[in-house]
Amino acid sequence: MTVAGVWGGQFLIEQRTSGVVWKSLTVLLLLGASAVGILIAVPRLPIVNESIRNLFFHVPMWFSMIMVLLVSVWYSIRYLRNPSERLDVLAHESAKTGIVLGLLGLATGSLWARFTWGAWWTPDPRLNGAAVAMLIYGAYLVLRGSFRDEQQRARVSAIYNIFAFAAAIPLLFVLPRLSGPSLHPGQTGNPGFNQYDLDNTMRQVFYPAVIGWILFAFWLTQVSSRFAFLKLKHDEN
Amino acid sequence: MPLLREITTLLAKDFRLEWRQRAALGGLLLYVGSTVFVSFLSFSLRGGTPPPPAWNALLWVILLFAAINAVAKGFMQESAGQRLYYYTLVRPQAVILAKMLYNTLLLTAVALLGLFLYTVFLGNPIQSPGLFVANLLLGAVGFATTLTLVSGIAAKAGGNGATLMAVLGFPIMVPMLLLLIKVSKNALDGLDWSVSQSSVLTLVALNMIVGATSYLLFPFLWRG
Numbered sequence: 061m062t063v064a065g066v067w068g069g070q071f072l073i074e075q076r077t078s079g080v081v082w083k084s085l086t087v088l089l090l091l092g093a094s095a096v097g098i099l100i101a102v103p104r105l106p107i108v109n110e111s112i113r114n115l116f117f118h119v120p121m122w123f124s125m126i127m128v129l130l131v132s133v134w135y136s137i138r139y140l141r142n143p144s145e146r147l148d149v150l151a152h153e154s155a156k157t158g159i160v161l162g163l164l165g166l167a168t169g170s171l172w173a174r175f176t177w178g179a180w181w182t183p184d185p186r187l188n189g190a191a192v193a194m195l196i197y198g199a200y201l202v203l204r205g206s207f208r209d210e211q212q213r214a215r216v217s218a219i220y221n222i223f224a225f226a227a228a229i230p231l232l233f234v235l236p237r238l239s240g241p242s243l244h245p246g247q248t249g250n251p252g253f254n255q256y257d258l259d260n261t262m263r264q265v266f267y268p269a270v271i272g273w274i275l276f277a278f279w280l281t282q283v284s285s286r287f288a289f290l291k292l293k294h295d296e297n
Numbered sequence: 298m299p300l301l302r303e304i305t306t307l308l309a310k311d312f313r314l315e316w317r318q319r320a321a322l323g324g325l326l327l328y329v330g331s332t333v334f335v336s337f338l339s340f341s342l343r344g345g346t347p348p349p350p351a352w353n354a355l356l357w358v359i360l361l362f363a364a365i366n367a368v369a370k371g372f373m374q375e376s377a378g379q380r381l382y383y384y385t386l387v388r389p390q391a392v393i394l395a396k397m398l399y400n401t402l403l404l405t406a407v408a409l410l411g412l413f414l415y416t417v418f419l420g421n422p423i424q425s426p427g428l429f430v431a432n433l434l435l436g437a438v439g440f441a442t443t444l445t446l447v448s449g450i451a452a453k454a455g456g457n458g459a460t461l462m463a464v465l466g467f468p469i470m471v472p473m474l475l476l477l478i479k480v481s482k483n484a485l486d487g488l489d490w491s492v493s494q495s496s497v498l499t500l501v502a503l504n505m506i507v508g509a510t511s512y513l514l515f516p517f518l519w520r521g
Contacts, residue, residue, distance in 0.1 A: 140517045188475075195468035202464055206454040216453045219514050223446055224469050226510040227503070231472035234499060 062130065065274065069131040072278040073150065073285065086279055089272030097265050111175045116265055118168040120273035122190075125161035128154050128277040129197075133225045136218035145292065148214035151221060152204065153285040157277050159197045166190055186244045189232035196224045300394075303387045307395035314374075315403075321374075325367050329411045332359045337418035346420030349485050356415055357478055360436065363407050365466065368400050368444040369459045372452035384519065393445065393515035397508065400441035408437045424487025432480045435497070439473050439504050446511040449518050476500050 072082065097116035105112060132154035139147040169187070170180050181187060203220055207213035315322055336355055340347045347355065383392060412433060416423075423429045444466055451462040476496045483493045 140514075185475075188471075192468050192471045195471075199465045199468055203450070203454065203461070206461060212453060215517065215520075216450055219446075219518050220450055220465060223450075223510055223514055227443065227469045227507050228472055230506070231499075231503065 062127075065127050066130050066134050069127060069274075069278050069281075070134065072275070073131070073154070073282045075282065079282075082275060083279060086272055086275040089268050090276060093265055093269035093272055097269065100261060100265065102262065107176050111172055112262075114168055114172045115262065116269045118165060118172060119266070120270040121161050121165040121168060123270050124273040124277040125158050125165060125193075127274050128161065128281060129158040129193075129225070129229070131278075131281070132158060133222055136221040139214065139218045140222075143211070143215065145210070145214070146289075148218065149288045149292070150281075150285050151218060153288055154281050155197055155200060155221065156284065157281045159194065159201075160280070161273075161277055162190065162194050162197070166194065184244050186232075192228060193232060196228055200224065300388065300391055303391035304395045304398065307383075307387065307391060308399055311395065311399040318374075321370055325363065325407065326410065328366060329359065329363050329407060330414060332362070333411065333414045333418055340419065346422070349422045350482070352419060352422055353478060353481050353485055355419075356412070357436075357474065357481065359415070360408055360411055360433075361440070361470070361474065363411060364404055364437075364440040364444060365459065365463055367403055367407055368441065368448050369451070369462050371396055371400060371445065372449045375452075380519075389516040389519040390512060392519065393449075393511055396449075397442050397445045397511065400445050401438050404437040404441045405434060408433050423485055425484045425490075428490065428493060429481060429484035432477060432484060432493075432497070432500075435500050435504065436473075436477045439477070439500065439507070440470070442504055442507045442511060443470055443473065446507075446515060446518070449515065453518065473500065473503055476503070 072079065093116055097113050102110070102112050132151050135147050135151035135154060139151060169190070173182060173187075174180050200217060200220060204213055204217045207216065336347075336359070346352065409430075412430075444462070447462055447466040447469070451459075451465060454461055476499060480493045480496050480500070483496075
């Protein structure tokens with residue numbers, strides 16, 4: 061599924077036509093999932109209460125961040141095999157989309173933590189992992205900013221992108237499982253919402269929301285990379 | 298020339314260079330020594346040794362910064378001309394492997410010396426020394442493998458290399474540091490080996506991932 065996501069993402073981001081169909085689907089899914097997610101009856105669980113609806117926002121944001129960052133790494137690998145300005149721009153813009161979604165995920169997660177655990181931030185391994193991921197991509201942007209030569213910038217930042225992803229991201233999935241009990245759901249087994257998925261109606265909103273957010277991430281990347289290409293073209297003339 | 302011979306030649310070159318520029322090595326040792334001494338002075342204000350959690354955290358912070366300083370000069374002290382010269386003689390894989398090996402040896406020495414000074418000045422609350430030292434060595438290897446490629450990247454960017462290295466290296470090293478500090482705490486408390494087993498294995502796996510990725514990526518870094 062992940063591989064299909066990366067390939068599909070590249071296809072959608074680099075698409076030359078307007079893509080009315082999948083973009084209207086994105087709008088439909090996002091608006092629909094948000095509206096239905098707020099309106100439907102949800103299971104009444106202690107402590108979580110109504111904030112369980114955040115599941116339709118917070119979790120899809122993380123999923124789409126991981127997906128678009130994977131796309132970014134894949135562009136970086138492609139760049140190293142076959143360098144071109146185009147692939148560098150695509151890797152950079154995908155990473156930026158990932159940062160935006162990561163910050164959104166942190167914000168929604170922090171809000172959720174405040175209402176359920178009583179603090180904006182806790183020393184939970186998952187939260188720390190999220191912060192580390194943001195620091196890594198912040199460092200990626202700093203690295204890009206410290207080059208004058210464009211080809212060198214493209215090559216070295218591609219290398220850092222791959223290295224950072226390989227060294228740190230898998231651990232964000234491994235470490236939380238090693239570190240024992242946690243407040244965050246999905247501690248053992250598949251990360252997700254095990255303790256909530258008793259309710260099938262929630263799944264029927266959750267999955268469309270995930271697809272919607274992932275498509276939205278690709279759309280955002282497409283728009284910003286088209287803008288970057290235009291800027292490049294403008295600078296050349 | 299076979300890869301192994303290239304590596305040993307480069308390693309010998311690094312050792313010779315280090316010996317000729319003893320100031321850098323002396324500076325590093327003095328850095329560790331004075332940091333430990335400053336910590337000792339600060340803790341002596343409240344009567345003697347720090348509590349074990351503070352002892353542990355401080356040791357790793359000192360080692361982390363010493364590692365950044367030790368590895369930073371590796372690629373940066375070489376000029377572009379020198380790099381071009383090596384490029385004509387050896388494979389890039391040999392360069393990265395030799396550099397990682399050299400940094401591993403250097404950091405192992407620094408870590409052991411640091412631990413010695415640290416226990417002399419700040420007391421020795423370690424309850425399972427075997428696990429503690431093994432973990433320290435794993436940390437030295439991990440720091441060396443991670444920071445070697447990062448220093449290569451920072452050297453390419455030019456300018457303020459050490460700052461850039463810290464910015465690029467720290468986030469990547471956080472997962473590794475978390476594991477190291479956890480195992481280190483277990484060793485301080487004298488917990489059974491089975492408690493630390495999975496973390497130690499993850500550390501070993503992480504070192505191998507980082508080493509393999511550096512090996513694969515370095516030729517691309519070097520080409521420019």
